[in-house]
Amino acid sequence: MAKLGLNVDHVATVRQARGGMEPDPVAAAAIGELAGAEGITIHLREDRRHIQDRDLELLRRTVKTKLNLEMAATQEMVRIALGVRPEQVTLVPEKRQELTTEGGLDVILNLKAISDAVKRLRDGGICVSLFVDPDQEQVKAASKSGADYIEIHTGAYAEAFGASNMSHELEKIDTAIKLARKVGLGINAGHGLNYVNIKPVAALGGIEEYNIGHSIISRAVLVGLDRAVRDMVELIKYA
Numbered sequence: 001m002a003k004l005g006l007n008v009d010h011v012a013t014v015r016q017a018r019g020g021m022e023p024d025p026v027a028a029a030a031i032g033e034l035a036g037a038e039g040i041t042i043h044l045r046e047d048r049r050h051i052q053d054r055d056l057e058l059l060r061r062t063v064k065t066k067l068n069l070e071m072a073a074t075q076e077m078v079r080i081a082l083g084v085r086p087e088q089v090t091l092v093p094e095k096r097q098e099l100t101t102e103g104g105l106d107v108i109l110n111l112k113a114i115s116d117a118v119k120r121l122r123d124g125g126i127c128v129s130l131f132v133d134p135d136q137e138q139v140k141a142a143s144k145s146g147a148d149y150i151e152i153h154t155g156a157y158a159e160a161f162g163a164s165n166m167s168h169e170l171e172k173i174d175t176a177i178k179l180a181r182k183v184g185l186g187i188n189a190g191h192g193l194n195y196v197n198i199k200p201v202a203a204l205g206g207i208e209e210y211n212i213g214h215s216i217i218s219r220a221v222l223v224g225l226d227r228a229v230r231d232m233v234e235l236i237k238y239a
């Protein structure tokens with residue numbers, strides 16, 4: 001059965017907008033687990049724009065399912081991961097100016113540096129996944145790097161316009177799944193997946209874990225707003 005890894009970065013983004021204490025991604029993670037998420041994903045970025053070191057440390061102590069830390073393959077991040085020991089690290093490319101992770105890792109170009117990071121993390125007992133585009137050469141390079149898993153970047157599929165572009169991108173994902181299986185890599189997927197576009201991907205089979213953030217937190221804001229407004233109206237009216 002495929003699993004949901006809930007990405008709580010956006011909860012931290014809202015908190016950082018005021019620099020205060022709420023909403024707390026640690027509380028969001030606990031609610032997510034109670035609701036059935038089987039993993040919690042966070043991206044500790046070099047600029048700490050949303051998730052903070054404090055979140056990582058607390059989540060390490062509170063997550064009961066599986067903590068998946070997305071991070072760049074830098075010395076600083078590898079050191080932090082080895083100290084905190086999440087169950088899984090997903091290595092992602094990181095550019096300071098980007099709004100979100102824009103593309104998969106270029107494992108072919110950075111094979112040596114990525115393989116070194118994979119080895120250090122695996123030696124520390126951490127399962128390592130590489131975030132890659134559904135590209136056969138990148139999947140082969142991921143296999144050479146010694147990683148345990150790939151996370152297939154579903155962004156191009158999510159952004160494809162029209163049925164034929166979507167099915168073309170879906171085919172690439174399917175080919176990547178088949179190749180990853182053949183070379184013995186575990187398979188996760190994520191980026192841009194929502195309540196509509198998840199179905200055809202899930203129907204492909206072979207994906208173990210979906211890491212989803214934006215669409216779930218967006219829906220939470222809308223489905224939770226009714227209750228939140230009612231609670232405040234009641235306090236104001238009946239004080």
Ligand code: PXP
Pocket residue numbers: 007009043070090092100101131151189190191192193211212213214215
């Ligand atoms: N997987 C990776 C590697 C990511 O960088 C992100 C975005 O932080 C996600 C999954 C989740 O993407 P989304 O927020 O679009 O669901």
